[in-house]
Amino acid sequence: MPVAYGEFLRESLPRVRDRIAAAARAAGRDPAGVRLVAVTKGHPVEAVRAALDLGLTDLGENRVEELALKRSALDPSVAAAAGSRWHLIGHVQSRKSGIAAELADLVHSVDSLKLAGKLGEAAAAGDRTLAVLMQVNTSGEAAKTGFGPAEAEEAVLAAAELPGLRVEGLMTMAPFTEDARVLGRTFARLRELRDRLVARSARVGGELSMGMTNDFDVAIREGSTMVRVGTALFGERT
Numbered sequence: 563m564p565v566a567y568g569e570f571l572r573e574s575l576p577r578v579r580d581r582i583a584a585a586a587r588a589a590g591r592d593p594a595g596v597r598l599v600a601v602t603k604g605h606p607v608e609a610v611r612a613a614l615d616l617g618l619t620d621l622g623e624n625r626v627e628e629l630a631l632k633r634s635a636l637d638p639s640v641a642a643a644a645g646s647r648w649h650l651i652g653h654v655q656s657r658k659s660g661i662a663a664e665l666a667d668l669v670h671s672v673d674s675l676k677l678a679g680k681l682g683e684a685a686a687a688g689d690r691t692l693a694v695l696m697q698v699n700t701s702g703e704a705a706k707t708g709f710g711p712a713e714a715e716e717a718v719l720a721a722a723e724l725p726g727l728r729v730e731g732l733m734t735m736a737p738f739t740e741d742a743r744v745l746g747r748t749f750a751r752l753r754e755l756r757d758r759l760v761a762r763s764a765r766v767g768g769e770l771s772m773g774m775t776n777d778f779d780v781a782i783r784e785g786s787t788m789v790r791v792g793t794a795l796f797g798e799r800t
């Protein structure tokens with residue numbers, strides 16, 4: 563049965579926007595300061611078309627291959643007219659850095675200086691500058707990728723000096739918990755790190771990519787400027 567993504571999204575999108583607005587207002591923030599990245603991973607290209615139709619221009623994929631497939635399935639003139647921007651949000655293997663640098667408008671998941679160097683090299687070779695976020699493991703969970711909190715500050719400063727890259731900010735993933743205090747601490751750590759970094763270097767931007775379907779309200783309260791939402795917009799992935 564073909565999933566009617568347009569119909570689904572027409573109902574889910576206003577609910578997500580309401581949640582974003584409520585969380586922002588509760589924190590005394592302007593909802594316009596929170597960008598909604600629609601995570602289409604695990605859904606067919608129909609989900610992307612439905613998102614663009616409804617004015618969602620920021621699209622997120624966690625795998626380079628799937629990003630390439632979705633991009634090539636879209637009519638370039640339609641995508642350009644919609645002003646679509648592709649966000650790569652999952653771990654990138656170094657050997658795929660060339661294609662990642664070519665296809666992504668913003669890479670959220672730069673988790674090593676080696677990868678940062680390779681992405682920068684690839685972008686510079688194409689005479690471009692690639693916008694990236696540095697992923698930091700602020701949850702303390704061993705299984706999560708990203709720079710450890712202790713090494714992150716110097717690593718981000720080093721990445722910000724690399725040719726071909728523009729470090730626009732930081733990204734983190736929260737632990738799997740419903741405990742709002744644990745989530746809040748995880749997100750607050752990223753914000754505090756961001757504050758130290760922007761005070762130290764004009765080459766580090768202030769974006770904070772944090773918050774997914776289950777925790778974006780808490781993330782917005784802690785200063786998120788970009789939430790990455792899949793399930794709440796498109797339903798469960800199969």
Ligand SMILES: *Cc1c(COP(=O)(O)O)cnc(C)c1O
Pocket residue numbers: 601603624651652735773774775776790791792793794
């Ligand atoms: C899948 C994914 C998301 C979206 O998760 P949902 O719970 O479906 O909203 C956000 N960020 C990353 C890095 C992801 O891999």
